[in-house]
Amino acid sequence: MAKPGLDGHERGAKVVARGLRDAGMEVIYTGIRQTPESIAAAALQEDLDAICLSILSGAHLSICRRLADAMAEMGIEDIPVVVGGIIPEDDTEELRRLGVRAIFGPGSNLDDIVAAVQEIVGGADA
């Protein structure tokens, strides 16, 4: 679970991280103010099954673009990425094109998020 960019509102990130943990997953939270490059490095170093991003700042497109580049450079582009936050409908197609596997906007149900991550991670293992 990572919060890229400068936005420090981490309520959502912490809630989802707890939800994933309570569903039996091992979760590492990077804390606030991460760069896409530092998140990719963390994914490589920790050998993660999935990267979850929490983005409220409106900078999701450029962040995901930079993350995709960094992951490609490190050869970890197969690690699935999930994005949550204030994501306008219009941007979902571009995010999916950048390899984002699931997108959760405001008002999402935590169980739905957990189920989606479980499915994606299961898929990644297979």
Added chain:
Amino acid sequence: MTDDTTITTTSDLPIAAYHDSTTLDELGVDEDRGFPPPGTYPFTRGFREEGYRTGFWDWEMYAGFGSAENANERYRFLLENGATGGVSVALDLPTQIGLDSDHPLAQDEVGLAGVALDSFSDIERLFSGVDLGQAGHVFSTANAIGPIMYAWVLHYCHTHDVDPATFRLQIQNDPIKEYIARGTQFLPVQAAVRLATDVMAYSHEHTPTWLPVSVSGSHMKQAGASPAEEAAFTLANATAYMEQLEAKGVKLADFNPTLEIHFCTDMDFFEEVAKYRAVRRAWSEIGRERFGVPDERLPFRLHAATSGLPLTAQQPLNNIARITLQALAQVLGGCEATRTASYDEALAIPREEAAVVSLRINQIIAHETGIAKTTDPLGGSYYVEALTKRIHQVIQDELERIGELGGALAAVEAGYFQERLARRAYEDQRALDTGERIVVGVNAYVQEETVSHPRFAVDPAWEAEQLSHLRAHREGRNEAELRSALAGVRDACASTDNVVPSVLAAVAAGATIGEICHAWREVFGEFEQQWAQV
């Protein structure tokens, strides 16, 4: 009346099926002696007997985006539409974190969540054509960068022949809650508190009518605190600032008239009303008992903002009803100043039309409902008085617990507040998922969204515009003067001197926000965030 413990307020306080005098008896509230009139200690019912009869609450509208010109345009628009809370400056994230707009971390965030301000030249463009005396009030959420915002505005007064006494600068300048909830901290917490209290002490001496601190519970509430915890944690933080200020030789008794406490108003209507009443009482008692403030000096400013958290991205027009109810609760709670969110804020920063609707909500409450015609109209309500007493009790219990942990700063360093907020945020989400808590349009009465609501559009040209302003500003400086001024900032930080004069000198020498904050970081070191196994 026996309490039904299964039905509770947002703060988990029990609610009886109905309330009467036995409820108050059980709580030890003496109806005859428990409700001193407004204008008298402990001010539960308000600071002034006349309440809003002699003047409505201030109608502040928080705004800012893009470059200084963009924000300036919105301020003029709001003032023309009758906003009475002056100019309320929302800052973008790079500015709040002390980074220049061309810093690598600022990329793609310039002008997004607020206006980008890099240097004093931006301040001149921000205020261009705005008569500060007439606006009466300038507010900004400057926290970690409190001293710089203060210096910018004071330097503006000095160089543009504006008497600081003709308007009121109010800066949030409350870094403690950034570490707990909001996340714009960049220095170690002790250093940040030292800078914040330096501003308070300097302002007390040089701009005594300004409001150099607004101790804020709002962000802690947004991050998960209950209304009662919001109240308790804020007063714990306010106590910490006042103790540090006393150590600098400024007494709360002298300082108090320019102290502000800031909360946000959530949806549990009567609990919110009671919260504001309980806070006035609790802080007045702290002022009298702990800091020895004479009763006539006790009143502080109570500032309330409607909460963004209950606003939904689904069926956004419903947010007009939510905002109205929150605005009503904070007025019934007797707040001196309010800030009202806009119905499209769950989607993006507000469009002009949505901002005006929120301003009109205040105007309708003030002029059309008759609520302002008498002070504390809910005073004496069995339910509101019982809740006021219960919240007051939570505040006292929490302050005792935080005291045992060594005070607010020690509690922050131990992660006490953070854990409390995270736990409640999680429980709150669970209640939403299970339908235990209903939010219209989100987990009940859900509607297929057929209408795509207009949202505020971000112009990518802003970033380029701001970067060119920054480059032009840097070219116009005297390098030797700049270097010497920044050395002065480092020296002041390393000593026990008040840092504000050195920051003022740096601003005058053309230093950017990034350069001044870099000087702070060089002396104090940096706040570090660690990866953590959840």
